[in-house]
Amino acid sequence: MPCRHFSFRFRLLISSLFLLCLVGVQPALAADQPQWVRISSDHFIVLTDAGEKKGHEIAARFEQMRAMYGALMGQHKLRMSEPLEIIAFKSDKDYSQVAPMRNGGPITDSAFVLPGDDRIFIVLNLFQPDSWRGAEHQMAHYFLNYNYPPTQPWFDEGFAEYFASINFTSSKTEIGTDPELIPLYQTNVVSQQAGLSSALKSYTEILSAPVWLTLPDLFAMKNRVVNGMEGTHNTLFYAESWMLVHYLINQHKLGETGTYFDLVENQQMPVEQAVQQAFGMGVAQLDKAVKDYFRSLRLLMDAMYASKSPNPPLTANVVYTLPLPLEVDDVGSSSKEIPLPEAQALVNEMALRIPERRAQAVQQLQQLVGDPKTETAVAHRALAWAHIQKGETAAAFEELNAALDINPNDSWVRFGLAQASYHSGENGARVQGLANTSHSLQAVIEEYPDFAEAYAMLGWARLVGGGTNSAIEAMITAVQLSPRNESYQLRLAQTYTATKKWDEATAVLERLKLSPDPKIASAAKKELNDMPFLKKFGVPPQDETSHRESITANTQQREEVSDAPKEASGDATGDDAGDEKKDETKPAAVVPPDKRPVQFLKGTVVSVDCSQPPVAVVTVLAGGKTLKLRAADYKAVAVLGGDGFSCQWKDLAVNINYKRGGKADGDLVSIEVR
Numbered sequence: 115m116p117c118r119h120f121s122f123r124f125r126l127l128i129s130s131l132f133l134l135c136l137v138g139v140q141p142a143l144a145a146d147q148p149q150w151v152r153i154s155s156d157h158f159i160v161l162t163d164a165g166e167k168k169g170h171e172i173a174a175r176f177e178q179m180r181a182m183y184g185a186l187m188g189q190h191k192l193r194m195s196e197p198l199e200i201i202a203f204k205s206d207k208d209y210s211q212v213a214p215m216r217n218g219g220p221i222t223d224s225a226f227v228l229p230g231d232d233r234i235f236i237v238l239n240l241f242q243p244d245s246w247r248g249a250e251h252q253m254a255h256y257f258l259n260y261n262y263p264p265t266q267p268w269f270d271e272g273f274a275e276y277f278a279s280i281n282f283t284s285s286k287t288e289i290g291t292d293p294e295l296i297p298l299y300q301t302n303v304v305s306q307q308a309g310l311s312s313a314l315k316s317y318t319e320i321l322s323a324p325v326w327l328t329l330p331d332l333f334a335m336k337n338r339v340v341n342g343m344e345g346t347h348n349t350l351f352y353a354e355s356w357m358l359v360h361y362l363i364n365q366h367k368l369g370e371t372g373t374y375f376d377l378v379e380n381q382q383m384p385v386e387q388a389v390q391q392a393f394g395m396g397v398a399q400l401d402k403a404v405k406d407y408f409r410s411l412r413l414l415m416d417a418m419y420a421s422k423s424p425n426p427p428l429t430a431n432v433v434y435t436l437p438l439p440l441e442v443d444d445v446g447s448s449s450k451e452i453p454l455p456e457a458q459a460l461v462n463e464m465a466l467r468i469p470e471r472r473a474q475a476v477q478q479l480q481q482l483v484g485d486p487k488t489e490t491a492v493a494h495r496a497l498a499w500a501h502i503q504k505g506e507t508a509a510a511f512e513e514l515n516a517a518l519d520i521n522p523n524d525s526w527v528r529f530g531l532a533q534a535s536y537h538s539g540e541n542g543a544r545v546q547g548l549a550n551t552s553h554s555l556q557a558v559i560e561e562y563p564d565f566a567e568a569y570a571m572l573g574w575a576r577l578v579g580g581g582t583n584s585a586i587e588a589m590i591t592a593v594q595l596s597p598r599n600e601s602y603q604l605r606l607a608q609t610y611t612a613t614k615k616w617d618e619a620t621a622v623l624e625r626l627k628l629s630p631d632p633k634i635a636s637a638a639k640k641e642l643n644d645m646p647f648l649k650k651f652g653v654p655p656q657d658e659t660s661h662r663e664s665i666t667a668n669t670q671q672r673e674e675v676s677d678a679p680k681e682a683s684g685d686a687t688g689d690d691a692g693d694e695k696k697d698e699t700k701p702a703a704v705v706p707p708d709k710r711p712v713q714f715l716k717g718t719v720v721s722v723d724c725s726q727p728p729v730a731v732v733t734v735l736a737g738g739k740t741l742k743l744r745a746a747d748y749k750a751v752a753v754l755g756g757d758g759f760s761c762q763w764k765d766l767a768v769n770i771n772y773k774r775g776g777k778a779d780g781d782l783v784s785i786e787v788r
Contacts, residue, residue: 148204150457155447157194161460164204164240166449172202172238174445175246176253178282181439183257186277186363195260195566195595197233201464206241212465213237224248228467231567232499232529235464250278251293260566264598265375267336272355275317275347276363282438290360290433292318294347295417317353318418321408327354329397330385333378336630361407364434367393376788380769381716382628455488463496476500483516491521498530507538507546525561528554532571539578551575566596573609582613586750590758597754600626600634606752607641616649618752621771621783713780715741715770716788724748724761732763732782734770743772743782752784759785 153160153169158176162169184192203209213220225248228235234256238245254277258270278293294316327335327350335351362371374392377383389397408414413433452460459482465475475496482493494517501510511534517527531547531554539545555572559565573588589606596602603622610619619641626638644654717736724730730748734741745751748759771783 148208148454148457150452150454152450152452153447154450155445158198158200160200160202161452161457162202162204162240163208163457164202168204168240169202169449170445170447171442172200172240172246173447174440174442175282176200177445178287178438178440178442179246179250179253179277179280180257182280182287183254183261183277185439187257187262187368189261192257193260193564193595194256195564196256197562197565198236198256199233199464200236200238201461202238202240202245204240206239209237209239209241212461212468212471213239214468215470227252228464230467232526232533235467237464244281247278247281250280251275254278259598260564260596263375264379266333266378268332268351268355269359269371269375271352272357272359275352275356276359279433284442285438287436287438288432288434289436290364290411292316292414292417293356294353295421315348316418316421317356318414320348320350320353321357322415322418326401326405327351329358329389329401332358333385357408358404361404365403365407370394372788376716376769380786453490455482456490456492458482458488459490459492459496463492463499466496466500472500489520491517491524491527494520495524495527495530498534502530502533502537505537507534510534511547525558529558529568532558532568532575536571536574545578548575548579552579564595566592566599566602569595570602570605573605577609577612583747583750585609586613586615590750590752594753594758600629600631604634604637604641607638610752611641611645611648615750616645617773617781617783618750620645622752711773713772713774715772717741717768717770719763719766719768722761722763730759730761732785734768741772741779743770743780745782751782754784754786 148163149165150161150163151166151169153162153166153173155170155173155177157180158173160169160173160176162172180192180194184190203212210220213223214226215221223239224242224245225236225238227249228237236249236252238249242248251274254274255270258265258273275293276290279289279291281288281291295318332351332354362368370392374388377388377392378385383391386397389395389400393400395403411433459479462475462479462482465471479493479497479500482488482490483497494513498510498513498517501507501513510530514527514530514534517524517530521527532551535545535547535551538547552572552575555568555575558568559572562568569588570592573585573592576582576585576588586606586609589602589609592602593599593606603626607619607622607626610616610622623638623642627635627642629635629638647653647655715734715736717734720733720735720740722730722732728747728749730745730751732743732745734743745759748761751759753759767788769786769788771785772780773783774780
């Protein structure tokens with residue numbers, strides 16, 4: 115008995131120890147799986163597997179970039195008119211599995227940016243130090259696109275390269291170094307270790323050559339963009355653009371630069387004359403001033419020579435130091451753990467935007483939705499996006515409805531429904547789901563109030579549904595939120611044309627026909643050429659077959675709206691749709707064409723009288739004279755470069771298109787805030 119009792123106690127002890135070992139092993143096994151967290155600051159969202167602390171630091175760096183842009187450009191209120199999401203990988207291996215391909219392998223850049231119509235993805239490789247710096251150039255473009263009027267390419271690229279030199283340390287901001295020297299240090303180390311010579315040159319080395327582009331030639335050049343991606347930056351165009359902006363910022367001449375762009379872009383003044391008037395010096399003097407400034411920056415030369423030494427340093431010499439715009443610890447953020455299946459779906463949703471990664475991403479998403487344990491609304495909405503790209507709207511709606519069943523409050527699912535409806539009507543086909551499109555977009559706008567594309571699609575949905583005035587309001591908002599997007603301006607002009615607001619349409623189209631984008635310019639010219647025929651006959655000039663098809667498609671769309679429940683259709687039909695339907699039963703009144711030419715003036719808004727809405731009278735001071743310009747409906751006035759028409763305007767510098775005479779000194783056509 116004693117022996118058997120001992121044996122039982124021994125077996126019990128062994129079993130207990132085994133169970134304790136299992137308990138101890140479980141956390142280790144769980145630790146093998148990546149732990150994903152979403153960090154949300156005031157303006158940025160970061161998804162990362164590197165932990166909450168690192169995620170907060172990344173969010174803080176982008177908040178610092180945003181604040182630094184505002185400080186450099188003197189802008190305190192910044193628009194971010196396209197949602198932006200950041201994905202940061204802890205592992206170099208995981209990053210390389212989703213990175214774009216180049217020369218047969220994944221890129222080795224510390225970051226890449228994927229632009230799109232719905233949102234922008236920024237992907238970081240945290241294995242490399244300060245990987246966020248790899249996104250600075252594109253972030254500069256992002257801020258310029260939504261917060262600065264259109265300029266010539268040299269300014270955009272020069273500013274983006276200057277912005278790419280920014281480095282935030284724990285105590286200061288470093289700026290002004292040669293942005294091409296930083297990657298060259300590592301390149302030169304590898305080349306020298308292999309006994310090779312690097313063919314790449316820094317901007318400082320390029321500009322050290324005796325030959326520069328003349329300023330008129332520089333101002334006329336265009337940067338090479340293929341499929342939305344810029345080419346190499348190791349060119350004289352980028353180098354000289356960088357140094358010119360370097361000079362303009364640090365010699366406090368951005369105000370004069372704005373005046374220059376107004377003269378050449380809005381008033382079509384020749385470059386030489388505009389330079390003289392804006393900067394108070396001739397082209398030759400400005401050219402000499404920039405070259406003298408470059409030669410005065412000895413630290414740039416020192417850094418260039420250091421990069422060619424046998425043991426190059428890892429950083430460039432600092433040209434200027436500034437206080438931090440924000441401390442990392444002062445940036446507020448919140449964190450949320452993301453389940454692994456949802457994180458995998460989010461990563462693949464990004465990877466779909468990379469053509470060479472799309473097939474693999476689709477396969478992994480299909481595996482996720484095929485298992486109830488890993489199925490998420492994110493995976494379904496991502497697959498819907500892939501279907502929309504291939505024109506498979508029926509399959510897209512199926513995926514989106516599945517996503518709604520899982521998460522009816524997902525804003526990106528709602529936006530996907532609107533996208534699917536928009537694309538379903540291509541090539542004259544019947545628009546699907548139009549009745550709910552406006553409702554879906556309103557939900558998206560509630561979460562992203564500055565989302566320009568959502569407003570542009572809302573304008574389309576309202577116009578197709580018959581809500582003419584509300585369609586114009588939505589399109590004007592889209593233009594205001596994204597003032598450089600000429601496709602929005604073209605769609606606004608087309609909306610004006612569809613609602614018989616000929617003067618407003620003409621003013622926008624006259625400007626767009628001068629666009630550097632040949633497609634936009636061609637479309638604007640065609641709209642202007644078709645307008646007299648459209649005014650006279652009510653339809654654009656086209657062959658009889660296409661005319662019948664357009665009538666059929668329009669009838670189908672209106673039938674769908676009329677058959678839909680009112681509570682589901684939201685304002686897709688609009689409050690003014692009923693008035694338009696009533697008008698269709700009456701013979702159209704013959705309105706004599708307004709042959710007054712559109713005039714342009716540059717002046718200052720003194721006051722705005724909105725005492726008899728929707729009419730407004732704008733008092734403008736221009737050239738020592740005071741004009742009163744009348745707007746029949748101030749909500750429908752095209753306003754560029756501002757936050758919309760305001761009855762509170764006072765002492766506001768503007769460019770105005772108007773027609774002389776009418777019920778005041780003139781009739782207002784459009785306003786551009788300077």
